[in-house]
Amino acid sequence: TMTAASSDGDALHVLVYVSRWVAPRPTPREWQDFEVFWTKSNSALQVGSQMWMTEDAVLQVLEGPKAYVHETFKRIQSDSRHDLVSVVLDAVLPERQQKLGFRCYRMEVTDDVRPSHHLVNTLACK
Known part of the structure; x- marks a missing residue:
């Protein structure tokens, strides 16, 4: 388990952001390819990531060594599929979560997730 200081001295960090998703929604096959690519890429950088996606927005948690989390986030900021990228949290993390x-996770609009769906869309599109 990684703790606040990694072997190279880089602090364990968490960065949460929201963005407006401006590209067409991926097909099921594209989703699968997307997950395989980013699992390999993130793992190579010691980064863990969870992303929740509505039809209009993304909320993502990035966690790992600060330098690699910020490197990953810079790629996201320059990705044309994202617009209005806003940081919600950028902090030291005592231990990996x-x-x-x-x-x-694709957030389809259903009665049980409608409030969360609305929140992600509102945060990302303001």
């Missing part, structure tokens, strides 16, 4: 890799 997630596994390495990437996991994406």
Whole structure:
């Protein structure tokens, strides 16, 4: 388990952001390819990530060594599929909370998730 200081002295960090998603929603096959690619990429950088996606917005948690979390976030900021990228939290983390890799959850509009769905859309589109 990684703790606040990694072997290279880089602090364990968490960064949470929201963005407006401006690209067409991926097909099921594209979702699968997307997850495989980002799981490999994030794992190589010791980064864990969870992303929640509505039809209009993304909320993502990145966790790992600060330099690699910020490197990953810079790629996201320059990705044309994201617009209005806003940081919600950028902080030192005492210990790892997630596994390495990437996991994406598509938030379909249903009665039980409607408030969360609305919150993610509102945060990302303001």
